[in-house]
Amino acid sequence: MPKLKPGTIVPSVEEDRAITAAARADADAAPLTDAQWKKAKASARVGRPPKADCKEQIALRVDADVLAWYRAQGAGWQTRMNAVLRAFRDAAIA
Incomplete structure (x- = not known):
């Protein structure tokens, strides 16, 4: 059983039975049949x-001074480093 948050009130056995009985008596809360469960589909993706252009996480060894310079450029330094590598690749292909 997962760890409960502080302040969580767990119903007693009697309270749990009363809740279950009330749910079973409610026509709108009827349990699904096996056939209904087989037809069930997720309403939204999680x-x-x-x-389309997902990145791949790698471990790359870079000289400390080079890394420090890129980080000093502020937010987006990894994107700019990627752009430099892409430009080098494109120049090598051409």
Whole structure:
């Protein structure tokens, strides 16, 4: 069982039985049949949609002074480093 948050009130056995009985008596809360569960589909995807140009996380050894310079450029330094590598690749291909 997962760890509960502080202040969580767990119903007693009697309260749990009363809650279950009330739910079963409610026509709008009827349990689904196996056939209904087989037809069930997720109404929404969980998480972000996948990007077409996803990045790959790697471990790259870079000289400390080079890394310090890029980081000193502020937010987006990894994107700029990627742009420099891409430009070098494009120049080598051409």
